[in-house]
Amino acid sequence: MSRAFALTGARIFDGAQVHADRALVIEDGRVAALVPLADAPRTRMDMDGLTLAPGLIDWQVNGGGGVLFNADPTPDGAASIARAHLAHGTTALLPTLITDRPDVTRAALAAIAAALAGGVPGVVGGHFEGPHLSVARKGAHDPALIRPMTAADVAALGGPGLGSVVATLAPESAGAADIAALAAAGVVVSLGHSDCGYDAAMAAFAAGARAVTHLFNAMSPLGHREPGLVGAALDHPDIWVGVIADGFHVHPAALRMALAAKAGRATLVSDAMPTAGWDGDRFMLNGRAVRREGGRLTLSDGTLAGSDLTLAQAVRHAVRDVGIPLAQALRMASTLPAAMLGLSVDRGALTPGMRADIVAFDADLRVRGVWLGGERVEGAG
16 A cells, blocks of 8 residues: 655755745655645645755765775675765765775675665665876875776676766776776766876767766866866866865865856765764774864875765755855755766656655754655654
8 A cells, every 4th residue: 555645844955946835745655746735645744944855866985984985895884884874864875995906896896786786775886986096196095006997897897786886097097998898888987086188088088988086186187278187077068077065175166166167067975984974083094094183084194085074064065155056056966966877767856756865954954854765764864
């Protein structure tokens, strides 16, 4: 027997616009309708003025809840990370493995496949950030583990049963043929940790790369004579970009300028590490200590090492500190990443037929409730 209920008394962002004086009707785990209050079913839950939005979708999540995917590349590790972020409104994510040994990469690939086969809530694929990067733009990646891409790497990343896959690579370590083969297998190739120039970036886009990982960070900068990877990403109309909106990785002015060029292709990402949703202030990354101080995560030499961020916090920072309109920030954290990852068939919007993955924000843009497939998540918010 179907069970319909309505969420009432809220502003509802459906993925395109904000609605007032409407009820969101949920039935059998999906959105059934957005209707006037008089037409809502009798079973109702008053949202007391909250804002409802599609569940957030994060394509760069290294860890959370005290778990680092590199340190625990297992189905349980992926599930723990997804559970930690689900409590903060992220209903779909890609556990992200940064540069590591080949055996760790194999374990992570197997873990993603097993998590998907087992229906682990929130896991929709995997992101493999390296090891095919540029040592010159290594960031917090271990340079000893960075290496060129091989045919075996291409085959593994394009294998079956992995859901939505993002592969971050640098043109210095992966050729046009590698990029084309990955794209043909359905992998979202994203350029990052690269010192390549504008022409090399454009050639990689022509070969099939479709995105840029954490725009501005760990890449050749925008120059007026050599626009670099940043300039290529901003200039190409079809390229997706991820940005880390935490107040440390990207200056608000740079973020506003990027959005002026990429309004329909810019997504928020957390680049979260184990400290997200966790009280600890120290963890190990490839044998090196990372510390949290004042919201920053750094190696001993001061290099930023991911973020202490949830995607909901990124939305809050984007609106309150950068000045991005709420609807745009919500699109950047839900509707647009769904489109980038090929998930728009049932995620990223609150329209009829979509999954009832929902996050509720208060007026201060703090999470006050989460629903996954129409079921309220206990302890969320």
